[in-house]
Amino acid sequence: MPHPAPQLTPEPTEPLTAELVVDVAAAVAPAISPDGRLVAHGVVANGGRGGRPHGSIWVTTADGSTSSRRLTDGTARDLAPKWAPDSASLFFTSDRAEQGTAQLQRIRLDGSEDIAKAEALTSWRGGISDHCPLFDGRTVALLAEDEPAAEDERREAERDDAKVWGRHLPATRLRLLDLETGVLRTVDGLGDRHVVELAQRPDGGPLAVLSWSTPELDPGVMTAELHVVDPGSASVHDLGPIGIEARSLAWWNHNGVWHLAHLEVTPAHLVGGLAVIDTVPPVTGPAVEHRNLTVGMSVSPTELVQVADGPPLALFADGLDTALYQLHPGSLRFHQLSSAPGMLAGLTASNSGETVALLASTAYEPKNVHAGPTGGPLVRLSDTGPELRRIRWGVQERLSYQASDGIQLDGLLILPAGRTRDDGPFPLVTMVHGGPYFRYADEFALNAVDCGQWLATAGYAVFLPNPRGGSGHGHEFAAMVAGAVGGDEWTDILSGIDLLVAQGVADPERLGISGWSHGGFVAAWAIGRTDRFKAAMMGAGISDWGMQAGTGDWGILDAALGGSTGWEGPGPHVHDRHSPISYASRIRTPVLILHGEEDTNVPLGQAIHFHRALRHFGVEHEFVVYPREGHGLDERAHQLDALRRIRAWYDRWL
Incomplete structure (x- = not known):
């Protein structure tokens, strides 16, 4: 895995300033090309428009034999690089046309320029939230909200903007972009469900799609369903509900049978560790069996990654460290391939699964992109904060x-x-x-x-x-x-x-x-x-768990932590015993x-509530x-x- 990080600077040469902390650039979102030769990644840094971070796209060889090349100039939020199936071009999102509204862009990698020319592929009002280049090389699957209709624009102009709760957040829909014609069609078979993630089967077959009943986190994360979508006909096959906080879809094949795996909170629990859940999508009807592939493991899966030509890879949190595992198709158990000190994240694999890229960080080295063979060692490809090595x-x-x-x-x-x-x-x-x-x-x-x-x-x-x-x-x-x-x-x-x-x-x-x-x-x-x-x-x-259950994004999941909601009946409630506000009179x-x-x-009401309690009891504080x-x-x-x-x-x- 990653080479040992440089040790502590023996003598200080610069003081650590607040400006250095917030202005240091960070490597994000590594993406290895399907052929395993190149690695793209984003770099995020402060100093962008409106005082918010900006992003740029970089690319280098996976073996570290060449220095990184910056593809975009970093004047906008250029993020989320993903490769075309032939490894010859790179798709990414950018808000360079309109600040805060991301559109799909493409760069063809001919190596002729330091800053490559990007081609705008969409001008979708409302922007693009995610993208997935499909294996046919002609289509990109997009996730995007509906464009505003004339009535929406009239209401906004006239401030006729009453929000009907439950319909106040726009759903993200699955759309298919034809790269030759520029035509964008919407997959209507998913109805009004909010699409949050997708992954195409590596043989160029259907898309696995994860959706919620609503864009609201509560109840969205508890109403997840799986679907299989044919990208040609746009027909939809519903596989039925899956568990809480589901994510990280990954297809894999064993003996000619296609499986679909994902992460979710361990079944039958609202609070607990993540698990890898696997199913075999039937030809018709809902999936009837979901197997927990990580039951009994003392480590925690954090990422599950599809490999085109083999079983999925996964990162597991292991105490203070992180390990790379791969699923063994015969035993349906994960086997450790390697381990590294500190944090690994952002795992991405080549089609063969023999080469990976990821972010790695150790005690004195911030996250940087590393790449190499699955079993290691990995070579560092980015160096976004060299100035940090001058600090003791x-x-x-x-x-x-x-x-x-x-x-x-x-x-x-x-x-x-x-x-x-x-x-x-x-x-x-x-x-x-x-x-x-x-x-x-x-x-x-x-x-x-x-x-x-x-x-x-x-x-x-x-x-x-x-x-x-x-x-x-x-x-x-x-x-x-x-x-x-x-x-x-x-x-x-x-x-x-x-x-x-x-x-x-x-x-x-x-x-x-x-x-x-x-x-x-x-x-x-x-x-x-x-x-x-x-x-x-x-x-x-959080100062009051009952208030949090009723007003926070995570709602019922916060109630599972605090123990109750407050609407069960007259108190005292379980959450009162777990809420700091209940003990404000003791604070000095x-x-x-x-x-x-x-x-x-x-x-914000959580902080206001606590502030008022502290003020009432005369506790020294600053809000x-x-x-x-x-x-x-x-x-x-x-x-x-x-x-x-x-x-x-x-x-x-x-």
Whole structure:
């Protein structure tokens, strides 16, 4: 797998600034050509129009024998590169014609220019959300909303824009673009269902299509269905419903029989680990058997990737590391091919499956594109942040410890830059990850939300725990938080803090806690359970699980975490016991609250509710709302503000 990353810079040559954190470019979306010779990828960086990130498309040889060539100039959001079946041209989306509206573009790779000439293939009002070049070489399948009708334009012009809930979000439909004529036809047989993903059978046969009943996440993710669509006749064969959060469609063939696999939450659970589910699509009627191919595994599938000439590949989260597996057709079990320290993501394979490309990150190296044989070693093809090697980072250590009930846990410790454990104890900030079905891998993370090294370079030790509920340890580990958030997951975190105090790393009088999303919930929960923390940061966090079930994007899935909705009848409700707002009267810790004004995942009302409770009880706090932002921070000025504000908050109180 990836070669060992460069070690820590022995001597600092530059200070880490907030500008460097937010302006460093990031490699995204690798795509290996079908013949395995070339790898395309995107590069995203700040400084685009309106203060938002822009993207460019790059290409290089998969063996690293030539340097990367930039195909687009990066003045727009050029993203999502995908290859034509003959490996001679590249499709991608770009908003260069109209900011915020992506259209399909094509570049023919003749190698004659540094910046290649892109050909616009669509001018679809409303834009293109995804694309899939088909194996006939003449057709591209597109996902796009309906274009606005004259009546829609009249209503918008006259502000006659009442939203009828349930019909207020436009559905994405499957459309087929003829590259020779430019004609775009819509597949009508899917009705009003919202199409979210597709994959063509590698023999040039039908498309597997995943759809929801509605574009709304709740109930969309719980109403997923599979369909088989003939791209010639546009006829639709419905395979019936599949599980929650389904994604990553992958066809594969064994002994002449075509299978269709995908990822979904382990069947019969609303909360739990992902599983690989497989079926054999019948000629007519719905699929009658769905097999769990990962049952009992202690690792967690994160990506499933179709291979044209063989069984699918998959990435699995394995504790702090990531492993590459392949399905064995005979046993219907996944077998490990290789493993790598840290994070692997964005897996893509050649037609033969012998060569792969992906993003890899280790403790001191950010995600970059790597490629090579399936069994490794992989060669790094991109280098988007060489300036980061001039910074002295805090040493990142792996932690392994036991929870109070004996469960084995892991996490990471980042020591203050230039310091060793012998220099402790240090002020310690615990940063809790989101999800909760997420994890900290032994990778390099530096952004406005996961800012561990940002704090380490300012003299803080940073603890990154992986409590139960996260990925990397199989389904059962992840399912333990169902209806019990803030319980054992909190004591898992506390056990790690106690260990670091006992080891002399953490100063018990200078403890802070922070997190974003579910991590923001845990931070708010923690300061209602103990006064050990001298400062906290709650980013886009949940204060009331009942309100979250009723107003957040994920709805009933959040209710499964919190334990109830509030509409079961008069309280007290289970979710009241798990909501930080219920313990606001106990809080004495100064709190920094950060939230996006247009967040629909965790609506702004969660932060307002918590702010008003803290104000009522006279708790020192600062409440910051970022206009135009959703569940994260996209605009450069907001990212800079958050970084500086978080560090200043801990400098003030720790």
